[in-house]
Amino acid sequence: xxxxxxxxxxxxxxxxxxxxxxxxxxxxxxxxxxxxxxxxxxxxxxxxxxxxxxxxxxxxxxxxxxxxxxxxxxxxxxxxxxxxxxxxxxxxxxxxxxxxxxxxxxxxxxxxxxxxxxxxxxxxxxxxxxxxxxxxxxxxxxxxxxxxxxxxxxxxxxx
Amino acid sequence: xxxxxxxxxxxxxxxxxxxxxxxxxxxxxxxxxxxxxxxxxxxxxxxxxxxxxxxxxxxxxxxxxxxxxxxxxxxxxxxxxxxxxxxxxxxxxxxxxxxxxxxxxxxxxxxxxxxxxxxxxxxxxxxxxxxxxxxxxxxxxxxxxxxxxxxxxxxxxxxxxxxxxxxxxxxxxxxxxxxxxxxxxxxxxxxxxxxxxxxxxxxxxxxxxxxxxxxxxxxxxxxxxxxxxxxxxxxxxxxxxxxxxxxxxxxxxxxxxxxxxxxxxxxxxxxxxxxxxxxxxxxxxxxxxxxxxxxxxx
Numbered sequence: 001x002x003x004x005x006x007x008x009x010x011x012x013x014x015x016x017x018x019x020x021x022x023x024x025x026x027x028x029x030x031x032x033x034x035x036x037x038x039x040x041x042x043x044x045x046x047x048x049x050x051x052x053x054x055x056x057x058x059x060x061x062x063x064x065x066x067x068x069x070x071x072x073x074x075x076x077x078x079x080x081x082x083x084x085x086x087x088x089x090x091x092x093x094x095x096x097x098x099x100x101x102x103x104x105x106x107x108x109x110x111x112x113x114x115x116x117x118x119x120x121x122x123x124x125x126x127x128x129x130x131x132x133x134x135x136x137x138x139x140x141x142x143x144x145x146x147x148x149x150x151x152x153x154x155x156x157x158x159x
Numbered sequence: 160x161x162x163x164x165x166x167x168x169x170x171x172x173x174x175x176x177x178x179x180x181x182x183x184x185x186x187x188x189x190x191x192x193x194x195x196x197x198x199x200x201x202x203x204x205x206x207x208x209x210x211x212x213x214x215x216x217x218x219x220x221x222x223x224x225x226x227x228x229x230x231x232x233x234x235x236x237x238x239x240x241x242x243x244x245x246x247x248x249x250x251x252x253x254x255x256x257x258x259x260x261x262x263x264x265x266x267x268x269x270x271x272x273x274x275x276x277x278x279x280x281x282x283x284x285x286x287x288x289x290x291x292x293x294x295x296x297x298x299x300x301x302x303x304x305x306x307x308x309x310x311x312x313x314x315x316x317x318x319x320x321x322x323x324x325x326x327x328x329x330x331x332x333x334x335x336x337x338x339x340x341x342x343x344x345x346x347x348x349x350x351x352x353x354x355x356x357x358x359x360x361x362x363x364x365x366x367x368x369x370x371x372x373x374x375x376x377x378x379x380x381x382x383x384x385x386x387x388x389x390x391x392x393x394x395x396x397x398x399x400x401x402x403x404x405x406x407x408x409x410x411x412x413x414x415x416x417x418x419x420x421x422x423x424x425x426x427x428x429x430x431x432x433x434x435x436x437x438x439x440x441x442x443x444x445x446x447x448x449x450x451x452x453x454x455x456x457x
Contacts, residue, residue, distance in 0.1 A: 021208070045260070057267075063190075063192055064267070065195070068188075068210055131262075133261020
């Protein structure tokens with residue numbers, strides 16, 4: 001079975017890899033590129049743990065083929081912080097205990113950043129709907145929603 | 160997932176050739192939100208996946224010369240919502256497509272995929288039927304235009320032959336509402352699910368209306384989902400609205416016609432009796448929303 005050569009950009013850096021034709025983007029990120037921040041939860045697009053940005057759109061990387069990202073721009077949770085400085089979302093998740101086991105957290109961060117990039121001042125209802133594709137089985141959602149709203153306020157310069 | 164092939168052709172012609180050569184062993188990959196999930200669950204194992212998102216006609220939305228729209232079959236739900244003119248002209252279609260899955264799914268899932276997956280409960284399909292949408296199907300013999308309600312033939316089955324794919328959806332022109340004395344139009348889609356978000360419809364109802372300057376309905380179409388083996392076009396419900404101002408009697412008659420046309424099954428999501436009743440309720444409510452959007456006296 002011929003492996004495919006793919007050239008893409010991940011978190012702004014040019015990246016090349018070889019993949020099987022039907023290998024998922026999630027598997028290549030984790031197993032070939034060692035970007036293990038992106039997690040596998042359900043593997044069928046229901047839980048959002050594998051959320052990444054593909055050409056500016058939020059997607060589940062378990063439901064995309066690695067071969068599809070030829071010439072594309074992929075952004076993962078590893079690209080959210082600036083060097084050693086955490087993004088406000090990451091800081092608020094930590095400070096407000098919006099995580100326990102942490103498996104869902106990268107997906108929540110990527111999805112929350114996608115929301116705030118497009119809507120800097122969401123209502124609580126909008127946050128809940130925007131994050132409805134991300135499942136958390138331990139924290140409960142209230143702390144996550146609060147952390148996102150507080151991050152939004154900080155990013156708007158109100159906190 | 161095991162499989163030997165992935166191709167990302169740039170033209171419809173190339174895609175048709177690949178589909179023909181594979182002779183049934185290939186599947187068209189648009190957003191992949193149904194297909195890749197089904198492959199992971201072992202429900203299907205196509206040897207070749209043909210990614211159609213790099214074909215310009217499948218990946219674009221445009222207003223046509225007649226004032227209608229051409230929506231590429233692989234355009235994702237999020238992109239539909241970003242097209243202001245489409246949202247203004249066909250809010251019912253966009254709201255139906257936007258009900259499918261999470262924001263992550265919206266970044267990928269397409270109208271073409273929703274239709275060709277063949278689910279009786281596909282949310283965008285009743286709205287497209289109500290709109291009078293046709294789809295352009297390309298194949299070895301050239302292209303043909305098929306009404307959306309004629310594409311799904313049974314659960315999971317479509318009228319597409321080997322070598323064929325859906326290229327785009329065509330929506331007819333709408334009166335734009337700029338002249339207060341001229342005809343106006345509106346559409347709407349509602350569905351019933353047990354949760355508040357992200358579930359499969361127990362019933363879905365799409366309604367599209369055109370009103371004349373006096374507010375009398377001159378044209379109507381009604382589509383129902385999840386109440387039969389395929390999505391339905393319900394002409395009797397539309398006929399109950401045409402010639403009226405959508406007064407309570409007309410709405411009640413349309414609802415009764417929708418309930419009568421529904422021939423659902425009992426399953427874990429709903430009973431036959433419940434689905435028939437809800438088909439009538441949602442048809443009435445969607446008609447009132449479409450009326451309000453058309454500027455009528457809802």
